Amino acid sequence: MNELYTVAEIRQIEQAALAGLPAGTLMQRAGAAAMQMALAMLDNASIASAPRVLVLAGPGNNGGDALDVAARLAQAGIEVTVALYAVAERQPQDARAALGRAQAGAATLLAPGDPGDSAAPSAAGSIYQRHWDLVIDGLFGIGLARPLAGAMRAMVEFINTLPCQVLALDIPSGLDADTGDIVGPGGIAVRAHRTITFIADKPGLHTCHGRDHAGQVSIATLDIDPALLPPAQAFLNGPILFADALRPRPQNSHKGSFGDVAVLGGAHGMQGAPILAARAALHCGAGRVFACFVDEAPGYDPAQPELMCRHAGDFDFSKTTVVAGPGSGGASRANELLARVLDLPVPLVLDADALNLVAADRALQQRLAARTGATILTPHPLEAARLLAVSAGVIQADRLAAARQLAARFQAIVILKGSGSVIARPDGSVAINPSGNPALATAGTGDVLAGVCGALLAQHLPPWQAALSAAWLHGHAADRLVEAGVGPVGLSASELIPAIRTALNALNALCTLGALGALGAQITVNAH
Ligand SMILES: NC(=O)C1=CN([C@@H]2O[C@H](COP(=O)(O)OP(=O)(O)OC[C@H]3O[C@@H](n4cnc5c(N)ncnc54)[C@H](OP(=O)(O)O)[C@@H]3O)[C@@H](O)[C@H]2O)[C@@H](O)CC1
Ligand SMILES: [K+]
Incomplete structure (x- = not known):
């Protein structure tokens, strides 16, 4: 239940x-x-x-x-x-x-x-x-x-x-x-x-x-x-809520079948953030992944040469799912690029600095609310507070209400992060995510979540199910890593990425077998 x-x-x-x-x-x-x-x-x-x-x-x-x-x-x-x-x-x-x-x-x-x-x-x-x-x-x-x-x-x-x-x-x-x-x-x-x-x-x-x-x-x-x-009107998140949207891969498929993801971010000194998001998107099944940098772009990612690194200013975002914000900084260049992608009808995930830019700029807020493409916002409580012009204390005092308000105002799916992330959609429905643990309280795990959302949107999951599955898989992977002794102290965002891939493949296999019942029983229980 x-x-x-x-x-x-x-x-x-x-x-x-x-x-x-x-x-x-x-x-x-x-x-x-x-x-x-x-x-x-x-x-x-x-x-x-x-x-x-x-x-x-x-x-x-x-x-x-x-x-x-x-x-x-x-x-x-x-x-x-x-x-x-x-x-x-x-x-x-x-x-x-x-x-x-x-x-x-x-x-x-x-x-x-x-x-x-x-x-x-x-x-x-x-x-x-x-x-x-x-x-x-x-x-x-x-x-x-x-x-x-x-x-x-x-x-x-x-x-x-x-x-x-x-x-x-x-x-x-x-x-x-x-x-x-x-x-x-x-x-x-x-x-x-x-x-x-x-x-x-x-x-x-x-x-x-x-x-x-x-x-x-x-x-x-x-x-x-x-x-x-x-x-x-509210649910505890679990595979039972989103499994219908997960589909086995047809044999007759190619990289174009699973969409492109472009991560927009990485201002000078913050290039790791889009790399993490891009690696997460790659490991969660996007067909091709671009890391697009606001400032100078590295030639390639030596640890993940499959990623394609680009200057954001030269990149055509109109044919990809976009994940905007990881390490993008708050400079006017980032603002201009964000305005460009907000106007495109592509699936879009907004995280981190992109959310701060929106919070500080009424014109960006209007562009966001007027979007026609699917949108997922992934604020932590402070980012949510900036978007709603209140304190983080007000957000935390009623997280469901805050997530609902953001979803309605920006006509987007919202993942309000924190213990028991709240996923809300504009019609007022919410889900609370029960997976995850304090191991996730470390730099870069938010970039990873944004990348997972991007990958699932690129593979044509509807935005509500994409957000539900991304939040659940992200927390579930962290739970499995902690069980294996990789955390809660010292888990790194990079270690989370292959564990999410494993969880996604296991879930896909269960869905294919129609064996979700067992998992559904586990997910109503909090870990103490
Ligand atoms: N009805 C049924 O058949 C069933 C009910 N069930 C059970 O009942 C629970 C709900 O019961 P409930 O409505 O009596 O509320 P409850 O939480 O016991 O407290 C209310 C009392 O506390 C008082 N009070 C409040 N704050 C206070 C404070 N800070 N410091 C001091 N006093 C304070 C308040 O009085 P007040 O002073 O505010 O007038 C009132 O006297 C529910 O959670 C479930 O466990 C289940 O068995 C299923 C069947
Ligand atoms: K009690």
């Missing part, structure tokens, strides 16, 4: 489902699913005997889920302590019923209270001083309305220092389920190893701070009738 739903959508689904069910049913299903996950985590931790579980239960229904799972674990004979931050009279009905079940069983309930509260030091102190094998976070789910403060904040600070496994219910408390930002100002969020999310998956678990805080995400649908789910 690749659909992602906003809090507003989940609320609607929840209301529709609750209408047809006896009170408390969904919460009990959530508790039962969470119990299975908790037991699996305790098993994996190979605890010899008598594991101790700490359950944090907040004031709302997320706390109700926590109380339900606490009651179940205690019933199963596990030693459970609940840190309760709820007053029964103010709990929602289902949560109060769950509190009753927890109180009736063998769980120990403590009320750590506020730091100023005279009861707090003893209750909180007994929690702080004990050894825990598993913590279950049920402070807040989709109802978090402001930053965590007081006693709950202090407890989360403590939990985040523990060496034991942490399971978050629905979402890690403190995280915004729509954006993946930490609810602030000055907020804090639980860092979980696993998150079991209810009803459907949520975008905030997969982008911005989401991947660091949610860990591995599992979905418990609570047996809700799929007909109650509206058509999704």
